Structure formats: C-alpha cells, structure tokens
Amino acid sequence: MDVVQFNFPTRILFGAGASQRLVPVLQEQGKQRVLFVTDRALAGLDFFQTLVKNAQDSGLNVAVFSEFSGNPVESQVVAGAAACKAHGADALVAIGGGAALDVGKAIALMAHHPGELFDYEDDKPDGRPVDQPIPFIVAIPTTSGTGSEVGRSSVISDDKTHVKRIIFSPRLLAPIVLADPELTFALPPHITAATGMDAISHCVEAFVSKGFHPLCDGIALEGVHLAAGSLLQCYREPKHLSSRRDMMAASLMGAVAFQKGLGVTHSCAHALSAVCDIHHGLANALMLAACMRFNASVVPDRLARLAVAAGAGSTPDDFVAWLESLTQSLNVPANLRAAGVSETQIGALTEIAVNDVCHPCNPRAVSREDFEALFRAAL
Numbered sequence: 001m002d003v004v005q006f007n008f009p010t011r012i013l014f015g016a017g018a019s020q021r022l023v024p025v026l027q028e029q030g031k032q033r034v035l036f037v038t039d040r041a042l043a044g045l046d047f048f049q050t051l052v053k054n055a056q057d058s059g060l061n062v063a064v065f066s067e068f069s070g071n072p073v074e075s076q077v078v079a080g081a082a083a084c085k086a087h088g089a090d091a092l093v094a095i096g097g098g099a100a101l102d103v104g105k106a107i108a109l110m111a112h113h114p115g116e117l118f119d120y121e122d123d124k125p126d127g128r129p130v131d132q133p134i135p136f137i138v139a140i141p142t143t144s145g146t147g148s149e150v151g152r153s154s155v156i157s158d159d160k161t162h163v164k165r166i167i168f169s170p171r172l173l174a175p176i177v178l179a180d181p182e183l184t185f186a187l188p189p190h191i192t193a194a195t196g197m198d199a200i201s202h203c204v205e206a207f208v209s210k211g212f213h214p215l216c217d218g219i220a221l222e223g224v225h226l227a228a229g230s231l232l233q234c235y236r237e238p239k240h241l242s243s244r245r246d247m248m249a250a251s252l253m254g255a256v257a258f259q260k261g262l263g264v265t266h267s268c269a270h271a272l273s274a275v276c277d278i279h280h281g282l283a284n285a286l287m288l289a290a291c292m293r294f295n296a297s298v299v300p301d302r303l304a305r306l307a308v309a310a311g312a313g314s315t316p317d318d319f320v321a322w323l324e325s326l327t328q329s330l331n332v333p334a335n336l337r338a339a340g341v342s343e344t345q346i347g348a349l350t351e352i353a354v355n356d357v358c359h360p361c362n363p364r365a366v367s368r369e370d371f372e373a374l375f376r377a378a379l
C-alpha cells in the first residue's frame with residue numbers, strides 16, 4: 001500500500017463582507033507596502049477602488065498592477081514582478097477570477113526568485129527550486145469557479161504558443177483567503193455559468209480520478225451537492241446570497257478536491273483554450289458530459305454516487321443526463337461548432353490534449369484516437 005500525502009489549505013475567512021477584513025488582516029501581519037493585482041476590467045470597478053482607498057486611508061503604502069486581461073501570459077507576469085520590486089511590496093493582494101489570482105501568485109514567486117518564470121514549471125527536469133522569500137499573499141476571489149485562491153499552482157500561458165504551463169509549489173498557497181460571495185453579485189450570467197461549470201468539473205473529475213483520497217472524495221461529493229442546488233439560481237438571480245455562498249463554497253471545495261487529480265475533461269478544455277481561445281469554464285462545460293460518458297464503463301459506481309449527490313437519480317446515465325440538462329439550462333452552446341470550433345482544428349486540439357498533464361489521472365486511459373473521437377463527437 002502506498003503512502004500518500006494529504007494537503008489542505010490554510011485560513012479562509014468566508015461570508016458576505018469577508019473582503020472588508022483586508023486591512024485588519026494586513027495590519028495584523030505588520031505589512032506596510034501592498035501591491036494589489038487585478039485585471040484591467042476589475043481595476044475600474046467601484047468595489048475594487050473602495051478596497052484600495054480603504055487600504056490607503058489606513059496608512060498602508062499601496063500600488064496597483066492591472067496590466068492584463070484574458071488568459072494570462074508570461075510577459076504580463078514579468079511586468080507585474082517588475083512593479084512588485086519597484087514598489088518594494090511586502091504583501092500582495094490578488095483579486096479577481098482565476099486568471100488574476102494566478103497572475104498574482106506568479107508575480108509573488110518572481111518577486112525574489114532569479115531566472116525566468118517557466119524555470120519553475122512543475123516537474124521540469126532542470127527546473128529551479130522555489131527557495132526564496134515570497135511576499136505575503138491575500139487571495140480574494142470574485143468568481144466561483146477556479147478555486148485558484150486555495151490552489152498551490154499558477155497556470156500561465158506561453159506568449160507565443162498559448163500553451164498553458166503549470167507553476168507549482170506549496171509555497172504558492174495563499175496564507176489567507178477572503179471569500180466574499182457578495183463580490184460575485186455583478187458577474188454576467190454567462191460567466192456565472194462558465195465558472196460554475198468549472199467548479200462542478202473540478203469536483204466531478206477529482207471524484208472519479210485515480211488514486212486513494214477519501215478526504216478529497218468527500219469534499220468533491222459535497223461540492224457537487226452544493227453546486228447542484230445553487231448554480232441555476234445564481235444564473236437566474238445574480239444577487240441571491242445563499243446561492244452565491246453555496247457556489248463560492250463549491251468552488252473552493254472543487255479546488256481542494258482536485259489535488260487528488262483531474263482528468264480527460266480538463267485536458268480537452270486546456271486544448272480548447274489554447275487553440276480556440278475558449279474560456280476555461282466554458283470549455284469544460286462543453287466537454288464534461290461527453291467525457292463522463294466516456295468514463296462510465298470504468299467508474300459506474302462513482303458516477304452513480306455523483307448522481308445521488310446532485311439529486312439527479314442513482315445511475316451513471318442519470319448523472320450524464322443531469323449534466324446535459326444543466327448546461328442546456330445555462331445556455332451553454334449545444335456543441336463545439338456553436339462555440340466557434342471548426343473541424344480543421346481537431347488535429348491541433350488532439351495534439352495539445354494528448355500531451356496535457358491532466359488525463360493521466362483519468363480513470364480510463366485516453367489515447368490519441370480517443371481524444372480525436374471525443375472532439376469529433378462534441379463538434
């Protein structure tokens with residue numbers, strides 16, 4: 001029997017108004033020079049400017065880096081690390097969706113580490129060690145999807161190829177998370193849908209992935225239960241607080257659970273983002289049901305338990321049918337073609353998916369031919 005390692009995240013202040021605890025948290029840590037990291041769109045919003053102003057009014061020395069948008073690339077991290085050094089930041093407040101949180105963590109890494117960002121890529125044979133100080137990170141999510149706020153990795157794309165690279169270190173785990181569901185009230189419905197399906201994909205893929213991790217399995221099942229009871233409500237009524245609360249919890253739980261592993265859906269999604277620039281959550285939403293149908297023959301019991309957790313029946317077919325009906329209700333495009341993918345891109349998609357790091361954890365082995373068939377079926 002193998003010895004396995006279980007890791008769980010650190011301190012989370014969770015609930016409506018949690019983001020207002022930012023200044024006391026920074027003061028209690030004795031921090032004085034703070035760099036806020038957020039994307040261009042969020043930097044212009046009232047809630048962000050209020051957080052920055054409150055920090056300034058409390059006597060903290062504040063700078064903002066917001067020169068990025070969309071899927072983050074390496075050059076944006078380089079610019080952010082320069083801003084962090086120029087400010088002499090002893091704390092970094094990363095606010096936003098998964099992209100902003102990942103950029104924040106990568107900037108924190110590069111604030112005091114030599115070389116280039118991708119020298120720290122996960123499992124790189126001649127990679128550099130993460131052994132220098134990292135500024136104190138406060139993570140404040142504004143979406144309920146990636147769960148990057150409780151993750152130990154940062155996903156940044158290569159500027160030229162757009163291939164996603166994973167920077168991993170336990171030291172990238174934010175020591176404190178302020179999870180405030182009110183910050184998700186303003187999300188447009190299609191982003192609520194896409195990010196919510198990402199959270200569900202994390203729970204589902206973690207639960208069926210290979211390996212023995214009953215702690216993650218329990219968290220994943222409860223995450224599916226919470227998301228099943230709240231995502232549609234968030235989509236239809238954006239300011240429904242208890243639904244937003246449940247989705248924010250499901251998002252955190254999905255990211256905690258997927259330290260166990262992800263699977264074939266995420267490999268397909270990473271390819272769709274790289275080749276077709278499709279939003280990560282939407283890409284998962286487009287592939288999840290088909291990928292679970294692909295897995296059904298090897299993990300029928302697991303899919304049956306997911307059906308029960310979702311309140312959707314008791315068989316693998318019930319679970320896949322529930323996923324299909326949910327994405328339909330969320331107005332996810334009916335297929336890849338409707339999302340802008342063309343048949344000529346299947347070769348490139350397959351190439352990236354088969355080389356992705358996620359599918360080796362999938363319960364059923366996925367060959368190149370399998371990926372091609374999955375993309376064709378989803379077209």
Ligand SMILES: [Zn+2]
Nearest residue numbers: 146198202280
């Ligand atoms: Zn994901």
